[in-house]
Amino acid sequence: MKGYAGKILRIDLTNNEVADSPTSDYAAKFLGGRGIALKIHWDEVPPEIGPYDPENRLVFMTGPSCGIPGLAGSRWQVSAKSPVHDCFSYCNLGGSWGAQLKFAGYDGLVVHGRADSLTYIFIDDGLVEIRSAEHLKGLGAIQTRKKLKEELGREYRVVAVGPAGENMVGFATLTADLDSSGSNGIGAVMGSKNLKAVVVRGSGKVQVADPETLRRLKRHVKELKPQKNDWPTMLPQDQLKKEVCFGCIEGCMRQSFMTKDGREGKYICQSAVWYETRAHRYYGEVNEVPFIANKMCDDYGVHTRVIETTIMWLVRGFKSGILTEQNTGLPLTKIGSLEFVEALLQMISKREGFGDVLAKGPIEAARRVGQGTEEFITDYTTKSGENPVYGPRQYIATGLMYAMEPRQPIQQLHEISFLTMMWAAREEGLMPNYMTSDVIRAIGKKFWGSEIAADFSTYEGKALAAAKIQDRQYAKECMIVCDFSWPIYHTPHTDDHVGDPSLESQVCRAITGMDIDEEGYYRIGARAFNLMRAILVREGQSGRDKDTIEEFNYTVPLKGDWGNPECLVPGRAGEPFSRKGMVVDRDKFEEMKSEFYRFRGWDVKTGFQTRECFEGLDLADVADQLAQSGLLGG
DSSP states (O other): OTTSOSEEEEEETTTTEEEEEETHHHHHHHOSHHHHHHHHHHHHOOTTOOTTSTTSOEEEEOOTTTTOTTSSOOOEEEEEEETTTTEEEEEEEOSSHHHHHHHTTOSEEEEESOOSSOEEEEEETTEEEEEEOGGGTTOOHHHHHHHHHHHHOTTOEEEEOOHHHHTTOTTBOEEEGGGOEEOTTHHHHHHHTTEEEEEEEOOOOOOOSOHHHHHHHHHHHHHHOOOOOOOOOSSOGGGEEEOOOTTOSSOOSOEEEEOTTSOEEEOOHHHHHTTHHHHHHHHSSOOSHHHHHHHHHHHHTBOHHHHHHHHHHHHHHHHHTSSOHHHHOSOGGGTTSHHHHHHHHHHHHTTOTHHHHHTTOHHHHHHHHOTTGGGGOOTTOOTTSOOOOSOHHHHSTHHHHHHTOSSOOHHHHHHHHHHHHHHHHHHTTSSOOSOOHHHHHHHIIIIISSGGGGOTTOSTTHHHHHHHHHHHHHHHHHHTOOTTTOSOOBOTTSSSOBOOTTHHHHHHHHHHOOOOOHHHHHHHHHHHHHHHHHHHHHTTOOSTTTOOOOTHHHHSOOOOBTTBTTOEEEOGGGOEEEOTTOOOOHHHHHHHHHHHHHHHTBOTTTOOBBHHHHHHTTOHHHHHHHHHTTOOBO
């Protein structure tokens, strides 16, 4: 099998057993990444299994592009039944841990059971051991990584959980080398298995089917790739530097920051900025506190998006007089300070005092506290506790993406929002670029199914656009290639500035030797998406009555959106207009849902998939199992 190590490592922590299974059992239908992880979950995790049950599968999975330089393809996913919604979920990480797993001879790692005491898994090429991690108990994820590298050697790659994972905080994260982090409660699942870390080193190489074609494609992709800008931050630019994951094309906006006393770590995206404004407001100056707060989250192992919304809820509760420093034990008068965030993270991660109330996020905290604090949860929090960005009040089609995923589907959201923010920056004169209305309509036609998909004044074309984006992004998450580099839907190096949606399938064919074209590649994505849907239906999380967005989308006018504060979007004939102050039309959203179900071949009344849908995707066995439970549409 070209593009694969050929084996999936399986570890039973209850019985201290190590085995492996062939990747070929899954690769032809599901390629890799989330596709294979979904198939393993479907086969091995019955719906009655809970997130913290030993039989829950914790699946670390790479894709065929992982370990190959020049493709930005060394991403890796971790999935399990998550405590956030008691259903299957996933996270996606960068860095080099995934590549090392593949070099060690494994495309993935499946962990089940529960160790009697705290352990870590050691993988060094063919050597696999389950070792005691008692000496690491209570250490942060970054501290654990440093400690294990001191003991074993700096060439090893480490993914670990901090105290939040050990204590099964609902939104606990994983942290790996280069501070790559994975969210959505997967760290809590890892902690529930008494698994502190997985250490890996490998010396192998990934063999590809057509090296010459792949070399040509890598050169072509490098020529087409748009230049990435630096991540905007208040912090001093002279303390920032570019940082790349293993096998990157030529870098992205990913960067690291070094404090004046020599501490260094990743600083990008929401995790970089979530505390910047509050710290600036508290101290009246720009300082290193936001970076330190970011690293504390990585070390304790908590999701910064949930910490951000938790603080927003705490602020409202404090201003109302319901939450006080006395009844919470938190220095609420010092929000924005290092003292406050350190106290908050420690209490949550160790589930001490009021931290135990906050350990499942602000929605559950409001339910437990009561006294009207539920009303403080407005349009800043989604059902997973994360802050909503790129939502349907702004982009319409993203409502379908939010409604059908167990977590924020950020890769799908980016496909629309990145382009539109670039267009808006041009329209407002903030950043000269080539993303005109003509270009974005041409991209809509080529990537989203129609030009009108790029008209955000109408619901027309949005159902098809959502389906096409889901299929492409799921295929990408099977491959797995980086969200900052793929797909290449626009480029400065062609006359029309429109990218090539067939590139991923060409790369896949050159790596694996599979006879696959663009439509075949998307079909793998559609198969994975429909298997995900089947899992969520079986676990009680999907169907027409569950495919919902938060009520605030219908009732609270849009005030602004991430990267596009004026909510400027292309409208009819590409004319700019603002969606600020708008809400989702409930009836039109339901009509769009029905249209989407028809595109998918699902039952419009129930939102359940049909036998015809599954058989068309070579998933007849899935249809058989759903039919036995009365969960098949028709």
